[in-house]
Amino acid sequence: MSAALVFGCGGVGRKCRGYLEKRGLDVIAFVDNDKHKWGTFFDGIGVISPAEILSLEYQQIAIGNYKAAESIKQQLLNLGVEERKIVVPFVPKKVFKNDSILPKANLGEEQESELTRWYKRLGVKLADVDFFKKLQDLKVVLREYNIPLSEVCVVSGAVLQVLGLRESKPFDDIDIIMSSPYRELYGKGLVIVSETCEMHPQNEYDVSDDEIIEDADMHFVFNGVKFMNPHILCKHLKKSGIREETRILEKFLLTRTQL
Structure with a gap:
């Protein structure tokens, strides 16, 4: 089997791995510009620096970062x-304005769950201005697209940010999932919601997207927005081989009141 590389450790990078493997290529390494990821594992495969590409034999390298695809291509050249x-x-794909008439739930009608009360008891003091700006941008865009906040849940790295475990980086997106009636309008794959927000491929967690959004035990609410239960995220990170973030989140959950 011929070897291949993937540039980018993220959801798109993981999809690139599947793309290459379906074509009979064996992904031998992920490549990333983030030096903190070098020497770690992503999706069970080692992460290397761009400079290490030169020492490897491979047939293809797939770029798994669509926002920086052109600059990464030039870097490789x-x-x-x-x-x-x-x-x-x-x-x-890009999200388009939804003109369909769909039932609109009201987030305000949801009773405060034990998980949300747990989050409040943590007393996390967030001073990440960039994160708050992206969260506000998400609200504005969803309102423009006629998508109720109650039909959306934030997942992935932004959950770590709202827990105070990681600061927002310039190229970080707020990743979301969406309930089935709205999701059907946009397809099952990765969707661009805005410059600072992406919708993950449908049902990539062990719990379905609808369960995460609808079940109050599967999310907590911060600033009017639903965030995924961190235990679900932790399990997903571990399964995906993202060791450093798994370690950070596991340690955090072990030292806090049980959910």
């Missing part, structure tokens, strides 16, 4: 990677 080996398998 500057390193001496042959252009014929570079592929960009996924270009996500």
